[in-house]
Amino acid sequence: MKMEKMKKKRVIVIGGGAAGMQTALRLARRGIEPVIVEKEAELGGKLRGWYVLFPTFTPASEVLNELRRRVHECGIETVLSAQVTGIAPRSVELADGRRIDGDAVVVATGFSLFDASVKEEYGYGIYDNVYTSVDIERMLGEGRVAKADGSRPKRIAFLHCVGSRDEKVCQQHCSRVCCITGVKQAMEMKRLFPDADVFNFYMDIRMFGPGYEEMYREAQQQYNVHFVRGRISEASPMLDGRIQIKAEDTLTGRPLRMSVDMLVLLVGMRANDDNAALAAGAGLRQSPSGFLAARDHFLGSVRSEVEGIYYAGTVTAPKNIGETLNEAAAAADAVAEALGA
């Protein structure tokens, strides 16, 4: 009763990806009025680009549509095509000069995808038939996975850690989700092209989530995906449009070369370029990887060092969707507690 008489607290959620939508939903449930500020013309974030999700092959659209439906149903205010360029504990500034005020701010601006053309030795954007995992998701969604000339691939290689764990491109962290994405996409390729041979080139296989290791094993045993421990050092085009790759097969200790119809680069998650400017303006801290640093890793994982500014999702580190959604709920709870709602 008393609540209704009081003016509702208003919280600004920056970013309308999985993290931002979930944070807003949870805030609304706790009697707070959230406003989502999203730079794109629609909600969804990276999820908009994925086809089916590991580890269950659930269509990404199922999760996305359900989140959007709930946001719509709760009547949550959204400001679209609005890029935040400045953050303070009680307001944000937009690129067009507008200012939005509130009682607290949750930063849920997510991550950026590594640009594979930076690794020139793999020829992405130069040779035909070199793709990224993001291209594969798009092609799966369009129902048209094929070589550049439209024919069926007979041999496909996936390369792990492109743009992660690589000092040459200033990305030292592990992106966590690309190993399992590589396993998932290898299985999808075998489903589409049962006669094709699929090879995954890895340095370490990191199966951190529930059901992931089982999926890896299934890919080996049921799908006959070949796992080769060695990082591809270079790719070069052949006269017939195929790609020749070189690696060391480190488990046998011998150089290995082979030609493939498609080379797929499993691109990593990197920190947004505007993290630095946002952090500097608000007095926030970045971790060495460029992601924003939470107050601590245990009891303060959704808090920044500035009162009134909170974090949710992959803005602080690479995470899967489940972790992102859970963290968003935790962030909303922390905000609600602080605002006494």
Next chain:
Amino acid sequence: MAAINFGYTISRPRAIDLDRNNLRKSDEILREMPELQTCIGCGSCTAVCTAGNLTEFNFRKVHTLVRRGEYQGAYEEMNKCMLCGKCRLVCPRGINTRGVVLLIKRKLGDF
């Protein structure tokens, strides 16, 4: 020198025996070039190696064996390196691999 064929035929014990191997030289090498400890064994250096594509030389394997205290034959192996520097261009840990070759040769020359 378990898995590398250095051309000897006398059979040596297969196991790398870390109870017996003396890691003093290895420690010295790592002290001078701590970055070598960050190697993740990806094999990129060996994949591009000019010498490794012509001979049995495997740079990753030799420096790993040295770090385990298996020094015998390492100097002779490193002599196969042409110091072309290609390995350094690809190492994801940014290790000065050419420097590793020179350091191992300097430290183990009299071994």
